[in-house]
Amino acid sequence: MNYSLRPLGDSAVVIQLGDAIATDTHEKVKKVTSFFEKNPQKWIIDIIPAFTTVTLYYDPMTILQKKKEKLPYEGVCSILSELLSHELEEDSTSARVIEIPVCYGGEYGPDLEEVAHIHGLSVEEVISKHTNGDYLVYMIGFAPGFPYVGGLDPDLATPRRKSPRLKIPAGSVGIAGDQTGVYPIETPGGWQLIGRTPLSLFQPDEETPSLLQAGDHIKFVSISEDEFKEMEGKS
Structure with missing residues (x-):
């Protein structure tokens, strides 16, 4: 190697x-x-x-x-x-597939229409392309539990916002360059926000605080605002 x-x-x-x-x-x-x-x-x-x-x-x-x-x-x-001079064993851990429900647009994804406009797509097309991606978590960083994810459709690659927001709600799903990701905690940031998940990606009191780990695969699933509120109430 x-x-x-x-x-x-x-x-x-x-x-x-x-x-x-x-x-x-x-x-x-x-x-x-x-x-x-x-x-x-x-x-x-x-x-x-x-x-x-x-x-x-x-x-x-x-x-x-x-x-x-x-x-x-x-x-x-x-x-x-x-x-490292010897051949290392392959990591035998089976890759997990984590489904992340997302309510796209509106107050949950204030940049969705702008992302669609930049690429000459409809809002529905952006959501379709985002939910059809096969996403791999390469690493966790920036903030506790924040996943750096590869696999975004090139048609959705979008520059960061020129003016970062001072507060981004936990669970916000964003795009920056050719990556997509989920903010696990409230934090400043400049990613283009297209939706939000009711899932809690970081729970500091748990033995494993971060829901996602490097090597996981993510499947984004579109949900309605009513479904979002119902799931949020159960979390």
Whole structure:
């Protein structure tokens, strides 16, 4: 497996596994992440998978005790060269498909008509294209539980808003560039909002706070405003 290493500050190393957002690179990221999760290393503090990288935060003192290099980073590189020289097992975890109900347009999706206008589509066509996509969660970031999702129909790729909103309601579904995503908590943001889900994507009191995880597939399902309110009342 091809990779490169680079330092991140004085206590982290970035394992670079590709240069572009792609499913094959995502599979490498999953494979490396799964390896370290299944084979815990005392020197690793945290594992952060992203689009094309896996970042390992480490304890420098543990590294110095384990390896005799003058710098902890050199010791980490030596250890990783040993660990990653062998063929890693494929991640055997079955991909989950998570259905996310969305009420499109109106107060729930104030930018839906603008997105349709930009692309010369009807509102119905935008909704159809958005719900027919096969979406892969590449990573979680920006805000707790926020999924970075690939698979958006190129016909819907839309630039961010020129003026970001100071408050975006939790559950808002948006488009930015060639990605779509869901805001799990209220936060500022500049994505084009086309709808909202009544599902709670981030519950800090749960053992697994984030509903979505890297590697999940998302299926957006259009619902009515009445269905939205009914589901919201049960959540």
